[in-house]
Amino acid sequence: MAVPEIRIGSVATKLPGPPVDNARLGTFFRASGVFEQWVEAFIGTRTRHLSMDLDSGEVRFSLADLAEEAARNAMKAAGVAPGDIDVVVMGTSMPDTLLPTTVNVVADRLGIDGVAGYQLQSGCTGAMQALDIAHQMLLTGRHRTALVIGGEMCAKHIDLDLDFGKLSPGEMVNTVLFGDGAGAAVLTVEPVPGAPVLHRVLVRCAGQGKAPGQVVEWFGMGDREEKRSALHEDFKAIEENVPLLSAEALKELLDGQGWRPSDVTWLLPPQLSARMTDRIVSHLGLLQAQEISCVKETGNTANALPFFQLERVLPRMRTGDRAVAVAVESSKWIKSGFVLEAV
Structure with a gap:
């Protein structure tokens, strides 16, 4: 089949x-x-x-x-x-x-x-x-x-x-x-005219031996009165690890498709914050690709962000355009992404 x-x-x-x-x-x-x-x-x-x-x-x-x-x-x-x-x-x-x-x-x-x-x-x-x-x-x-x-x-x-x-x-x-x-x-799976093909989605655990970069607590009936912070983030660890993991995810995605960096038309980078996004994009080095970012306006909406990026890029993709998206989770370090092509 x-x-x-x-x-x-x-x-x-x-x-x-x-x-x-x-x-x-x-x-x-x-x-x-x-x-x-x-x-x-x-x-x-x-x-x-x-x-x-x-x-x-x-x-x-x-x-x-x-x-x-x-x-x-x-x-x-x-x-x-x-x-x-x-x-x-x-x-x-x-x-x-x-x-x-x-x-x-x-x-x-x-x-x-x-x-x-x-x-x-x-x-x-x-x-x-x-x-x-x-x-x-x-x-x-x-x-x-x-x-x-x-x-x-x-x-x-x-x-x-x-x-x-x-x-x-x-x-x-x-x-x-x-x-x-x-x-x-x-x-x-229907042949929708103009709809780009989602070739591949990548998800890889990458946190073996690493301390969490972010912790989000939850409280129940037994510990709801505890004073520990519900949220904590190790921003220094995130600054250090996210660009590296983003580059690893990008390479694996491109290698998996047989694409060269110069083949990428659109880059949908991680959207942790505007400053971090700038740093990551610089580290990835896809100088010819057009960046699709929205975090300055929306804030970090985590699992909503790839959809905001897709909403911006899909109307702009033309036949032959190739898009790569990358996302990194810092809680216990996951690298991920997808490749998209207008065919």
Whole structure:
């Protein structure tokens, strides 16, 4: 049996609320002037979108809300109905609840039932892992259409009573790095005109012997009163490891396709922060490739980010164009990516 070509039939995204700039965010952490300068110097993010209303503290969107809208719009753009979906896969590091899984809630709202469904608990490579599972399942020939979702909703980690000046460096980063959002894509074996071929998805564990670069705690009935920090990031380790892992992922992706660096038309680099993205792109050295980045405007939306990048690049791809995406997770170090071609 011939191996089917897997195409990205459509992509859609959803951001909650208006953009929140650094000046506005700084007022809530009692560090307006210092805050803005610090963010510009070390992070580079200008705005992000939050599900929480900063004035009232009300959480106005759930992750399921954002994911449902993104998925519904992706399905509409692809011209598929709920009954056409064979597989649903979602990647997120911050689900609404541990149970029920957010992917099941979203599928229920969309009217999708009786199909294979998976939710992956993962950080910045969760979307790649979700794409990988959907891609592999479609390659078997037993399924024809998959809905892949990624998103984050960080309201659980926003504390408007924080005194920014009293935070450790590892905690400071997390107050500004992240934003909320969701994205979805329809993958299909159908020969959709103009839809690029997703040749391969790469996911590799790369953390043997390495300490975690990021830790996100969760609390239950027994330890909910503990005072340990819910979030901690070793930004120095991330600065050191992510460019190296990105280069390794890029080389493996190109070698796997028999492509040379000069063959790449579009580069979708990791989107940890604007400053880190600049450093990674410089390290990768694909000088001829056009960069597709959005983290300055969206903040780090982790598992939603590849969909925002895809949404930007797909309308611009022409026959013969080749795109490579790379993502790295620093929690226990995963390198990942995919290769895409307009044929």
